Amino acid sequence: MSLRVIVDALGGRLLGNADLLIRSLAPLQTAAPDQISFLSHARYQSQLAQSAAGCVIVHPAFETQVLSREAAIITDDPYLYFARLTQLWKRHHADSRGPRIHPSAVVDPQAVVADDAQIGPQCVVERGAVIGAGTVLKSRVTVGENCSLGARCIVHAGVVIGADGFGFAPHQGQWVKIEQLGAVRIGDDVEIGANTCIDRGALEDTVIENGVKLDNLIQIGHNVHVGAHTAMAGCVGVAGSARIGAHCTVGGGAVVLGHLTLADHVHISAASVVTRSILQPGQYTGMFPLDSNANWEKNAASLKQLSRLRERIKALETEIQNNKEI
Amino acid sequence: MSLRVIVDALGGRLLGNADLLIRSLAPLQTAAPDQISFLSHARYQSQLAQSAAGCVIVHPAFETQVLSREAAIITDDPYLYFARLTQLWKRHHADSRGPRIHPSAVVDPQAVVADDAQIGPQCVVERGAVIGAGTVLKSRVTVGENCSLGARCIVHAGVVIGADGFGFAPHQGQWVKIEQLGAVRIGDDVEIGANTCIDRGALEDTVIENGVKLDNLIQIGHNVHVGAHTAMAGCVGVAGSARIGAHCTVGGGAVVLGHLTLADHVHISAASVVTRSILQPGQYTGMFPLDSNANWEKNAASLKQLSRLRERIKALETEIQNNKEI
Amino acid sequence: MSLRVIVDALGGRLLGNADLLIRSLAPLQTAAPDQISFLSHARYQSQLAQSAAGCVIVHPAFETQVLSREAAIITDDPYLYFARLTQLWKRHHADSRGPRIHPSAVVDPQAVVADDAQIGPQCVVERGAVIGAGTVLKSRVTVGENCSLGARCIVHAGVVIGADGFGFAPHQGQWVKIEQLGAVRIGDDVEIGANTCIDRGALEDTVIENGVKLDNLIQIGHNVHVGAHTAMAGCVGVAGSARIGAHCTVGGGAVVLGHLTLADHVHISAASVVTRSILQPGQYTGMFPLDSNANWEKNAASLKQLSRLRERIKALETEIQNNKEI
Known part of the structure; x- marks a missing residue:
C-alpha cells in the first residue's frame, strides 16, 4: 500500500x-x-x-x-x-469473509440473525436470541435464550452471554435456586473479550450500553447495568445489580461489589475493590503496594495492629499534653 | 397464571x-x-x-x-x-425439552449418561465420565475422562471439569510434568457457573460435595475438597489441595491458597486472600480499602514504612517513660 | 506393574x-x-x-x-x-490415541498441523495457524489466524489463543478500535491451562517462550513476552506489553500491569499486584493480610489515615526533641 x-x-x-x-x-x-x-x-x-x-x-x-x-x-x-x-x-x-453462519454453529431456528451478521465455528445461539447487523461472533460463543446484541458488535471466542445469574435463597442450610427469568441486552458497537461472561438478569435484564468495551475473562453479574462507552480491562468482576456509569474505566483485576452505583467518568485502578458507591467522577484506588517479601512481612504484621498503633499515638499525644500543662 | x-x-x-x-x-x-x-x-x-x-x-x-x-x-x-x-x-x-444429547455434542461411547440427563450443544463428554440423573450440561461444557457428576446438577456454558491439575517437578531449571491420575467427583444438586474450571486430582480425586454452588470463572485446583452446601461467587481461585468446609461462603475474587483447611461455616469476604488455615467459623476479610487515588498514594507510601513507624512509636514511648522516671 | x-x-x-x-x-x-x-x-x-x-x-x-x-x-x-x-x-x-484431528474440530485448510499433533473435539484452528509436532489441543481450543505453537505443547479445554488484544484510541468520548495485526508465537513444551487466554499482538507478536507453564483462567495481554520456563498459577492477569523474564513464578491471582519488565528469576506471591518493573531477582509480595472481619474493619479504617498518623508521630518526635533542648 x-x-x-x-x-x-x-x-x-x-x-x-x-x-x-x-x-x-x-x-x-x-x-x-x-x-x-x-x-x-x-x-x-x-x-x-x-x-x-x-x-x-x-x-x-x-x-x-x-x-x-x-x-x-x-x-x-x-x-x-x-x-x-x-x-x-x-x-x-482481509480475505473473503467466511460463511454468514458457519456450518458447525448451532443456531436455533427461533433466533434472529441479521443478514450481514456473522456466526463463527462452534457457536451456540439459542432460541429467541437476536444478533444485530454487522455483529460478529467469533468461534465458540454462546448467546443464551432471548439475549440480544445490537449492531457492529465483536464477540471473541469462548464468550458466554446469558448464563444464569448466581441467585439462591438460603433454606435450612441449603440453597434454593432462583430461576433467572431476565435476559441480557447489549447495545451497538460493543466488543467483548475472550471467555468473558455476562449473566442474564433475575427478573429484569442485564444491560450493556452502546460502545462498551470489555476485555477477556470478565465476569458481569446479573442485573448489572454498564453505561455507554465504559471500558473494562481483563479479569474484572462486577457483582450483581451494580450500576456502572458511562465513560468509566475499570482496571484489570478490579472487583465491583454488588448493588453499588458508580457515577459517569469514574475510573477504578487495577486490582482495586469497590466496596461503596462512588458518586463523584475521579480516579479511585485500593491496592496493597508491592514490596520485597521480607519488607512486606514486617509491614503486614504491623498492619494487623494498626488501630492499636493509632491508640498508642493518641496516648503519647495525651501524655505530652499533660506534661506541658504540669 | x-x-x-x-x-x-x-x-x-x-x-x-x-x-x-x-x-x-x-x-x-x-x-x-x-x-x-x-x-x-x-x-x-x-x-x-x-x-x-x-x-x-x-x-x-x-x-x-x-x-x-x-x-x-x-x-x-x-x-x-x-x-x-x-x-x-x-x-x-418452558418449551418442550431439547434432545437428551444434542447432535453436535461429542459423547464418548464409554461415558455413562443417565436417561434423563441432558447434554447441550457442542459439549464434550470423555470416556468413563458419568452424568447423573436430571443433570443438565448447557452448551460447550467439557467433562473429562472418568469424572462424575451426581444427580440434578446444572453446569453452565464453557465449564471445564477435569483438565489436568497444575503439577510439575522442578529439574535443572525446567518443569517436569506430573501426570494427573485422579479425576473429579461432583455430588448431587451442584451448580457450576459459566467458564468455571475444576481440575482433576494428581493421585486422588478433586471432590465437590452435594449442594455446592459455584459462580462463573472460578478456578478449583487439583485435590481440592469443597464441603456440602458451600457457595462461591465469581472469579474465586482455590489453589491445590485446599480443604474447604461445609456451609462456607467465599466472596467474589477471593483467593484461597493451597493446602489450607477452612472449617465449616467460614465466610470469606470478597477479594480477600486466605493465607492460613481457618479453624473457627466466622467472617474473615483482608482487602485494601478503596480511596481517592491521591489519598491512596499517600497512605500506600506510608504503609511501606509501617514497621518503621511502629518502631518510632516504641521509641517515643520509651523516651517519655524515661523522662518520667527522671 | x-x-x-x-x-x-x-x-x-x-x-x-x-x-x-x-x-x-x-x-x-x-x-x-x-x-x-x-x-x-x-x-x-x-x-x-x-x-x-x-x-x-x-x-x-x-x-x-x-x-x-x-x-x-x-x-x-x-x-x-x-x-x-x-x-x-x-x-x-493410556488407551489407543484418538484420531489425529477429531471430526468435530474445525481446521482451516490453510492451517498447518504436524503429522503427530492431535486436535481434540470442537477445536477451532484458523487460517495460517501452525501446530507443532506432538502438540495436543484438548477439547474446545481456539487457535487464531497465523498463531503458532511449537512442539510437544499441551493446551487444555477452552483455551483461546489469538483473540484480539484490547486496544482502542479514545476519540470524542468513544473508543476507536485498533485492529490487532500481530499474532501469538508459542515455543516448545508449553502447557496452557483450561480457559486461559493469550491475546494476539497489536503490531508485533505476543511471545511465550519454551517450557512456560500457564495454569487455568490466566489472561495474557497483547505484546506480552514471557521468558522460558516461567510458571504462572491460576487466575493471573498480565497486562499488555509486559515483559516477564525466564524462570519466574507468578502466584495465583496476581496481576502484572502493562509495559513493565520483570527480570529473570523474579517470584511474585499470590494475589500481589506488580505496579513497577522489577529488575532484581527475588520474592515480591503485596497482599492485605487476612483477619477476622471485626479486626479488619478497625485496621482498614486506620489505614485510610496512615499518612496522617505518620505526621502525628513526626510531630511527637519534634516536640520531645524540643522539650529536651529546653
Whole structure:
C-alpha cells in the first residue's frame, strides 16, 4: 500500500515521497524503511530520531523533526490516525469473509440473525436470541435464550452471554435456586473479550450500553447495568445489580461489589475493590503496594495492629499534653 | 397464571383477588398491576407502599400494610417463596425439552449418561465420565475422562471439569510434568457457573460435595475438597489441595491458597486472600480499602514504612517513660 | 506393574521385593500395600512410618527408615522420580490415541498441523495457524489466524489463543478500535491451562517462550513476552506489553500491569499486584493480610489515615526533641 493510498483514505498532511510502498505497520523502535510507524506521545520522542521507519505519523509539533525523513504524515491525533490505519490495513488484507453462519454453529431456528451478521465455528445461539447487523461472533460463543446484541458488535471466542445469574435463597442450610427469568441486552458497537461472561438478569435484564468495551475473562453479574462507552480491562468482576456509569474505566483485576452505583467518568485502578458507591467522577484506588517479601512481612504484621498503633499515638499525644500543662 | 394457581402450588395465605392474572415477576420498584413482587427484608419496606405490583409476597409482620392492595400472599419466608415461584414460573413457561444429547455434542461411547440427563450443544463428554440423573450440561461444557457428576446438577456454558491439575517437578531449571491420575467427583444438586474450571486430582480425586454452588470463572485446583452446601461467587481461585468446609461462603475474587483447611461455616469476604488455615467459623476479610487515588498514594507510601513507624512509636514511648522516671 | 518394570524404566536403587505388583500411586497417608508412594520432603517423614504403602520412593537419607518395608526405591530426587513415574503410568495405561484431528474440530485448510499433533473435539484452528509436532489441543481450543505453537505443547479445554488484544484510541468520548495485526508465537513444551487466554499482538507478536507453564483462567495481554520456563498459577492477569523474564513464578491471582519488565528469576506471591518493573531477582509480595472481619474493619479504617498518623508521630518526635533542648 502506498502512502498516497493511505492519505487519500484517512487524510492528514503528507510530507515526502507519496509513492513509498508500505509493507506493514511497526513500533518506532523496530520499524524498517518499508514500514510505517507513529509517535503517540512526546515522551517517546527520543525513539523518533533513532527510528528507521520509512514514514512516521506525528503531531504538527514534531514537523521540524521529520523534515529530513523520506516521508511523514502530519495529523492532530497520531494515535487515532494509527487506529484508523490499522482498520484500513485490515480491510485491505482481509480475505473473503467466511460463511454468514458457519456450518458447525448451532443456531436455533427461533433466533434472529441479521443478514450481514456473522456466526463463527462452534457457536451456540439459542432460541429467541437476536444478533444485530454487522455483529460478529467469533468461534465458540454462546448467546443464551432471548439475549440480544445490537449492531457492529465483536464477540471473541469462548464468550458466554446469558448464563444464569448466581441467585439462591438460603433454606435450612441449603440453597434454593432462583430461576433467572431476565435476559441480557447489549447495545451497538460493543466488543467483548475472550471467555468473558455476562449473566442474564433475575427478573429484569442485564444491560450493556452502546460502545462498551470489555476485555477477556470478565465476569458481569446479573442485573448489572454498564453505561455507554465504559471500558473494562481483563479479569474484572462486577457483582450483581451494580450500576456502572458511562465513560468509566475499570482496571484489570478490579472487583465491583454488588448493588453499588458508580457515577459517569469514574475510573477504578487495577486490582482495586469497590466496596461503596462512588458518586463523584475521579480516579479511585485500593491496592496493597508491592514490596520485597521480607519488607512486606514486617509491614503486614504491623498492619494487623494498626488501630492499636493509632491508640498508642493518641496516648503519647495525651501524655505530652499533660506534661506541658504540669 | 392466576394467583390461585400459584398458591395451590406453593402454599402461603392469599389475601384479596385469587383470580388476578399475573403476567410476570418484577421488583417492587418497577412492578405493574399485572405483576407479582415480594418484600424480602424490612429495609425495603418503603418500596412496598409505593409499589404498583398487583400482588406482593410479604412476611406476616407486614400484613396490615398490604390489606388495601388488590392481592397479597403472606408467608414466613418471602424470599424463599419467591425462589420457588421463579421455579414454578420456569416450569410453566418452558418449551418442550431439547434432545437428551444434542447432535453436535461429542459423547464418548464409554461415558455413562443417565436417561434423563441432558447434554447441550457442542459439549464434550470423555470416556468413563458419568452424568447423573436430571443433570443438565448447557452448551460447550467439557467433562473429562472418568469424572462424575451426581444427580440434578446444572453446569453452565464453557465449564471445564477435569483438565489436568497444575503439577510439575522442578529439574535443572525446567518443569517436569506430573501426570494427573485422579479425576473429579461432583455430588448431587451442584451448580457450576459459566467458564468455571475444576481440575482433576494428581493421585486422588478433586471432590465437590452435594449442594455446592459455584459462580462463573472460578478456578478449583487439583485435590481440592469443597464441603456440602458451600457457595462461591465469581472469579474465586482455590489453589491445590485446599480443604474447604461445609456451609462456607467465599466472596467474589477471593483467593484461597493451597493446602489450607477452612472449617465449616467460614465466610470469606470478597477479594480477600486466605493465607492460613481457618479453624473457627466466622467472617474473615483482608482487602485494601478503596480511596481517592491521591489519598491512596499517600497512605500506600506510608504503609511501606509501617514497621518503621511502629518502631518510632516504641521509641517515643520509651523516651517519655524515661523522662518520667527522671 | 511390578517394581522391577518401574526401576528398569526409571532407574533408582530398589530395596526389597522386585516382584511386588503395584496397582496404583497414592499419597503416603492413604496408600495401601499394593500402592506406591513417595516422601518428597523431610517435613512429611512422620507420615512415612505410618504409611501402609507397599513401596516408598525416598532420598538416601531415609534409607534406614525403610529397611523393614516390603520394598523401597532410593533416589536423589524422589519428587522428580515420582513425576516420571506418573508419566510412565500414564503411558502404560493410556488407551489407543484418538484420531489425529477429531471430526468435530474445525481446521482451516490453510492451517498447518504436524503429522503427530492431535486436535481434540470442537477445536477451532484458523487460517495460517501452525501446530507443532506432538502438540495436543484438548477439547474446545481456539487457535487464531497465523498463531503458532511449537512442539510437544499441551493446551487444555477452552483455551483461546489469538483473540484480539484490547486496544482502542479514545476519540470524542468513544473508543476507536485498533485492529490487532500481530499474532501469538508459542515455543516448545508449553502447557496452557483450561480457559486461559493469550491475546494476539497489536503490531508485533505476543511471545511465550519454551517450557512456560500457564495454569487455568490466566489472561495474557497483547505484546506480552514471557521468558522460558516461567510458571504462572491460576487466575493471573498480565497486562499488555509486559515483559516477564525466564524462570519466574507468578502466584495465583496476581496481576502484572502493562509495559513493565520483570527480570529473570523474579517470584511474585499470590494475589500481589506488580505496579513497577522489577529488575532484581527475588520474592515480591503485596497482599492485605487476612483477619477476622471485626479486626479488619478497625485496621482498614486506620489505614485510610496512615499518612496522617505518620505526621502525628513526626510531630511527637519534634516536640520531645524540643522539650529536651529546653
